[in-house]
Amino acid sequence: MKISKGILEMIYEQAEAEAPLEACGYLAGKEDVITSHYKMTNVDKSETHFSLDPKEQFQVAKSVRADGSDLIAVYHSHPASPARPSEEDIRLAHDSSIIYVIVSLENEKRTCGAFTIKNGMVTPEPLDIV
Amino acid sequence: MRLTINGKEETVSDVVNIADLLKIRGIETPEMVSVELNSEILNRVDFETTQLKENDQIEFLFFMGGGQTRG
Numbered sequence: 001m002k003i004s005k006g007i008l009e010m011i012y013e014q015a016e017a018e019a020p021l022e023a024c025g026y027l028a029g030k031e032d033v034i035t036s037h038y039k040m041t042n043v044d045k046s047e048t049h050f051s052l053d054p055k056e057q058f059q060v061a062k063s064v065r066a067d068g069s070d071l072i073a074v075y076h077s078h079p080a081s082p083a084r085p086s087e088e089d090i091r092l093a094h095d096s097s098i099i100y101v102i103v104s105l106e107n108e109k110r111t112c113g114a115f116t117i118k119n120g121m122v123t124p125e126p127l128d129i130v
Numbered sequence: 131m132r133l134t135i136n137g138k139e140e141t142v143s144d145v146v147n148i149a150d151l152l153k154i155r156g157i158e159t160p161e162m163v164s165v166e167l168n169s170e171i172l173n174r175v176d177f178e179t180t181q182l183k184e185n186d187q188i189e190f191l192f193f194m195g196g197g198q199t200r201g
Contacts, residue, residue, distance in 0.1 A: 022197065049197035054164035054171060057191050065137045074194050089196035094162040098192075 001073065001099055001114055002128040003027070003034040010037055012110050015077035015103050018042070022050040026057075027073040027101065028064040034072060036064070042076075049088070050076045073114065075101035082106055083113040085122050093117035099125050134187040148177040151188065165190045 007027070015023045024042050029035040038060045042050040052074070064071055074095075078086075083104035085093070093100060096118040103112040114125040132141050135151075145151050148167065152160045165172045166189040172180055182188075 024194075044195070046197070049195070051193070051195035054191075054193070057164065057194065058166050058171070058189055061189065061191055062137070076196060086197055092162075092193070092195045094159045095192035095194070100196075 001032045001034065001125055002130050004130055007034055007037045008112065008129060011075055011077075011101075011103055011112075012105075014039055015079070015105055019077070019079040019105055020047045021045055022047065022077050022079065024050045024052060024074070024076040026060050026064075026071055027075060027099075028060075028067070028069045029072050030069055032072070036067070036069060038064075047079065071098065073099035073101045075103060078102055078104045078106065080106055083111045085115055085117060090117055090120055090122060101127075131182065131184055133182065133185070136189055136191075146181060148172065148180045148182065148188070151182065152177065152190065155190075157190075162193045163190050164193060 022042055025040045026038040027034045040056055041053050043053045044051045083102045099114050101114045114127040116123045168187050
């Protein structure tokens with residue numbers, strides 16, 4: 001998956017602005033190139049959990065489709081843990097077609113990772129920051 | 131029956147309700163899916179009782195959630 005430094009920077013800024021709560025959103029584009037970033041509401045408003053709002057999900061899905069793009073990835077932040085899927089992330093990952101991006105702010109250091117998750121199996125996805 | 135599913139017109143057969151549709155689309159965890167029928171979000175408990183009709187517009191997507199490891 002290819003993502004620009006600019007979009008990644010916006011995700012980190014969102015994560016830092018919303019910390020200590022988890023932040024979340026969608027990434028859209030064509031094939032494996034991210035071209036758009038959609039901030040979403042974490043309806044859980046939690047430091048350790050996130051859920052997207054289905055109503056917002058449908059709005060974004062339709063908007064992305066109208067732009068001729070696809071939803072490629074969903075992202076969320078781990079304000080105080082590493083940029084890898086937690087047991088809870090894996091348990092709740094039911095969409096094997098989407099890439100799960102996690103940004104971490106652990107120890108005030110920005111890191112990120114991308115993964116696919118299918119039947120509980122996590123596979124790192126190459127992340128090309130361009 | 132002709133339906134519009136996630137923006138694409140499709141013809142489906144042997145489908146009576148939302149649960150049937152999710153099943154033929156290979157959704158193994160319908161309890162983790164949100165469905166919008168003609169712009170109204172459905173309750174999951176109604177998937178089996180909500181009948182589909184010609185030209186219905188259906189959107190479905192997976193619940194997205196998770197969390198960081200505690201401690």
